[in-house]
Amino acid sequence: MKEWQHIEEMEAILKEHQEKVGELQELLTFLQRQQPEYQQLLAYYGSEKWYEDLAEDEAGNLPDSLARGVLSEDEIYNLIGDYHEVSVQMLQLVTDLLTH
Structure with a gap:
């Protein structure tokens, strides 16, 4: 295992969560407006x-x-x-x- 593999794994988690939280923010805004x-x-x-x-x-x-x-x-x-x-x-x- 590369000694920085954990950084790559954490980066992937970060990016996925940033994307999903952004989607959730858009959905919550829609629901509030509607x-x-x-x-x-x-x-x-x-x-x-x-x-x-x-x-x-x-x-x-x-x-x-x-x-x-x-x-x-x-x-x-x-x-x-x-x-x-x-x-x-x-x-x-x-x-x-x-x-x-």
């Missing part, structure tokens, strides 16, 4: 308008070309669950990072 839209989606989910739109879909009144995943209870519910799970993971990671 909170109003996410809150709008949550307000729509299960609202009177959502039920009206669902009834229109079930009656066959929406165009076939219209994406309607938002009318599926599962897709929005799963997104809410994903946000919760990611939030818990971030809290655990932050706690670990700040205590070590």
Whole structure:
């Protein structure tokens, strides 16, 4: 083993983490900026308008070309669950990072 191999290994770790932290910063910025839209989606989910739109879909009144995943209870519910799970993971990671 070269006596400087550990430096190369540490350099690789540094570069990878710099790249990933940069990506995380971009994603967090996106999520922070998009909170109003996410809150709008949550307000729509299960609202009177959502039920009206669902009834229109079930009656066959929406165009076939219209994406309607938002009318599926599962897709929005799963997104809410994903946000919760990611939030818990971030809290655990932050706690670990700040205590070590």
